[in-house]
Amino acid sequence: MQVMETETTYQGSPATREEVAAGWRTVLPACVAVVPLGLALGVLVVQSGLDWWWAPVFGAVVFAGSMEFLLVGLVAAAAPLAQIAVSTLLVNFRHVFYAISFPMHRIQGRGWRAYSTFALTDEAYALTATPEAAGWSRTRIVGIQAFFHLAWVLCVAAGAGLGSLIPPQVVGLDFAVTALFVVLGIEAYKVRRSVPVSALALGCALVAALVSRDNMLLIAMGMFCAALVCSYVLAVRRSSRG
Amino acid sequence: MADHWYVLSAVLVSAAVTWTLRAAPFAMLAPLRHSALLAYIGDRMPVGVMVILAAYTLRETDPVVLTSVGPAALALAITIGLHLWRGSMTLSIFAGTAAYVLVVSVIAA
Structure with missing residues (x-):
């Protein structure tokens, strides 16, 4: 709720304030959904022996949920920096696909673009992967990203502060991330009602999980994109023939 | 543990790779913005x-x-x-x- 306070002190035009408020309404469910995960990351940082303030630093600077969890483990094991670089490359490789539909054309100005690419998380991509988002203002899009960034850092810091207060008997909070992606998937399906595309993605995910669970994301995303390219080529051929 | 310089380096390396993955495709995508293939893929x-x-x-x-x-x-x-x-x-x-x-x-x- 601290986020709301910064909003009331914002000295913009009414139109700008309305855009910020619209961004806030769009991003709120995602902020709520990552609360358990942020708390869990904060707890993990403290439990792995790092000073508590590293938790918000991880959250603010790396700002890539699943990679941050992995990074805590790598740092605790004193992994070489090269291994950290390669792990990041594999875990976060999916982000190269997000450029295809993210409405970057709405974001003018070097600094804004720099921040917007920096904060292009799974959630930021998912929330702007709708046709309406292609017409949203820079204020609204960057607002969504900044609110999510702030919410994430606050949750991670709170988790580190709570430390071991969450009883170890309470497990499974990370399901919130699954639920978030499922719900966002349903919303995306409402836009593009394609059973074959959904089934293809699920198939890619299952095959990738069987091939290598550790590299599942990269393999599934690569297969899915390759399959889409193939189906595009076939569609073009069919239409040129018919 | 916690050699702060090591942890800081780890955070910066991870952040740099992540940011590159997020930003670099836009530079390559700009000329392809109107590509029919990308529109097809982006839609799905x-x-x-x-x-x-x-x-x-x-x-x-x-x-x-x-x-x-x-x-x-x-x-x-x-x-x-x-x-x-x-x-x-x-x-x-x-x-x-x-x-x-x-x-x-x-x-x-």
Whole structure:
């Protein structure tokens, strides 16, 4: 709720304030959904022996949920920096696909673009992967990203502060991330009602999980994109023939 | 442990790779913005990516162990059912997660 306070002190035009408020309404469910995960990351940082303030630093600077969890483990094991670089490359490789539909054309100005690419998380991509988002203002899009960034850092810091207060008997909070992606998937399906595309993605995910669970994301995303390219080529051929 | 310079380097390396992955494609995509292929892929990607990410978060679920797949299936049914019924993201996520935490914690206890 601290986020709301910064909003009331914002000295913009009414139109700008309305855009910020619209961004806030769009991003709120995602902020709520990552609360358990942020708390869990904060707890993990403290439990792995790092000073508590590293938790918000991880959250603010790396700002890539699943990679941050992995990074805590790598740092605790004193992994070489090269291994950290390669792990990041594999875990976060999916982000190269997000450029295809993210409405970057709405974001003018070097600094804004720099921040917007920096904060292009799974959630930021998912929330702007709708046709309406292609017409949203820079204020609204960057607002969504900044609110999510702030919410994430606050949750991670709170988790580190709570430390071991969450009883170890309470497990499974990370399901919130699954639920978030499922719900966002349903919303995306409402836009593009394609059973074959959904089934293809699920198939890619299952095959990738069987091939290598550790590299599942990269393999599934690569297969899915390759399959889409193939189906595009076939569609073009069919239409040129018919 | 905690050699601060090492941890800081690790954070900066990870952040630099992540930022590069997020920013570099835009430089290469700019001339291709009006490509029919990218429009075709971009149109179909969101739903597929969400399915893959959701499946990825469930990768430690063992499909042949009832105590592993059971809670996940129940929580997924609650999340999806509630979302189709009420259409509220916050409600669907909260209820599904609460059900999962409850069942898994009881099983683990």
